[in-house]
Amino acid sequence: MNLGSDNLAGASPKIMAALALAAQDTQNPYGQDDLSIAARAALNRVFEARAEIFFVATGTAANALALAQISKPWSAIFCHATAHINEAEAGAPESLTGGAKIVGIEGADGKINVAGLKAAAGRFRKGWQPHVQPAALSLSQVTECGTLYQQGELAALCAFAHEQGLKVHLDGARFANALVALGCTPAELSWKAGVDVLCLGATKDGAMACEAIMFFNPAHAAEFTWRVKRAGHVLSKGRLLGAQMLAWLDQDHWLDLARHANAMAAHLQQGLCEIAGVERAWPVEANEIFVWLPAAVQQRLRAAGITYASWPTLGTGFTDRPPHEGVFARFVTSFATTPDMIKTLLRVAK
Numbered sequence: 001m002n003l004g005s006d007n008l009a010g011a012s013p014k015i016m017a018a019l020a021l022a023a024q025d026t027q028n029p030y031g032q033d034d035l036s037i038a039a040r041a042a043l044n045r046v047f048e049a050r051a052e053i054f055f056v057a058t059g060t061a062a063n064a065l066a067l068a069q070i071s072k073p074w075s076a077i078f079c080h081a082t083a084h085i086n087e088a089e090a091g092a093p094e095s096l097t098g099g100a101k102i103v104g105i106e107g108a109d110g111k112i113n114v115a116g117l118k119a120a121a122g123r124f125r126k127g128w129q130p131h132v133q134p135a136a137l138s139l140s141q142v143t144e145c146g147t148l149y150q151q152g153e154l155a156a157l158c159a160f161a162h163e164q165g166l167k168v169h170l171d172g173a174r175f176a177n178a179l180v181a182l183g184c185t186p187a188e189l190s191w192k193a194g195v196d197v198l199c200l201g202a203t204k205d206g207a208m209a210c211e212a213i214m215f216f217n218p219a220h221a222a223e224f225t226w227r228v229k230r231a232g233h234v235l236s237k238g239r240l241l242g243a244q245m246l247a248w249l250d251q252d253h254w255l256d257l258a259r260h261a262n263a264m265a266a267h268l269q270q271g272l273c274e275i276a277g278v279e280r281a282w283p284v285e286a287n288e289i290f291v292w293l294p295a296a297v298q299q300r301l302r303a304a305g306i307t308y309a310s311w312p313t314l315g316t317g318f319t320d321r322p323p324h325e326g327v328f329a330r331f332v333t334s335f336a337t338t339p340d341m342i343k344t345l346l347r348v349a350k
């Protein structure tokens with residue numbers, strides 16, 4: 001059993017069946033196939049939007065391409081210090097933007113607040129040649145700490161960003177988990193809150209590999225198709241992506257998968273926190289759990305072959321704990337996590 005991440009699970013049977021079916025007929029290439037066209041229409045229906053939509057196979061490509069579209073090589077892009085674009089994409093955003101400066105902002109629980117953004121943006125003087133020029137705010141929903149921006153927090157950040165002339169990018173690798181946790185509509189948690197471009201991840205929520213880039217203002221997507229092609233991210237058999245997205249959205253499959261993952265996380269964190277010495281770093285609001293595990297628990301899990309991710313303690317109260325006292329662990333539940341797995345894990349841990 002390995003709960004280190006939600007990309008360790010495979011794909012939902014419904015999505016794999018849709019892929020198998022998509023392999024059977026003749027279709028136009030490069031995203032002009034019937035499935036991709038239908039998937040774009042379905043996304044716009046679900047989001048009550050008229051977005052320009054593009055599909056790619058990785059979240060890193062989605063983020064980097066979207067950010068490149070809304071910035072210039074001499075831009076500043078603001079994000080939380082722990083953001084995936086800042087910490088876990090090997091410089092892809094810097095590369096595809098042609099060198100934009102990623103500016104990490106500290107903030108409790110993996111979240112930026114308006115004061116933090118204001119202070120960071122204030123470091124760069126507009127129109128002054130020596131400074132990079134602020135262009136974009138990038139937020140992660142779910143955040144890198146497994147927490148959520150409430151709709152009001154998101155709207156306030158977007159409003160301030162727009163006042164400053166920044167466009168807002170949302171890294172939605174776990175957008176579905178946030179959506180079902182907050183009980184918002186997709187529109188409320190994206191364009192109605194002020195998000196300009198959403199990278200909507202299906203991969204961690206039951207797809208094999210599929211991410212949608214949604215520009216809610218079609219003008220922002222001008223010539224984007226060449227940016228994607230030039231980077232080598234237009235799939236020849238684009239149906240591979242369209243088929244997954246269509247099956248993912250069909251009959252709220254994406255929401256069911258995310259609801260299940262979140263429920264498993266709630267169950268797991270409740271049981272873990274009952275164990276003496278286990279301490280939670282941040283509130284568990286979606287499908288990610290960050291806890292300090294005492295050495296005895298760590299040993300029991302290891303002996304039983306139960307794996308999680310050991311995580312950097314930065315930004316937590318555990319920074320100065322000696323390693324022999326335990327480990328800072330991340331558990332991520334997915335659509336494929338079963339109640340039996342949680343039961344076993346908790347029994348062993350206890």
Ligand SMILES: *Cc1c(COP(=O)(O)O)cnc(C)c1O
Pocket residue numbers: 057058059060061063084085140143144171173174203204
């Ligand atoms: C997983 C993840 C991504 C996408 O990563 P890829 O591995 O490139 O698909 C982006 N943002 C966050 C917050 C993630 O957790």
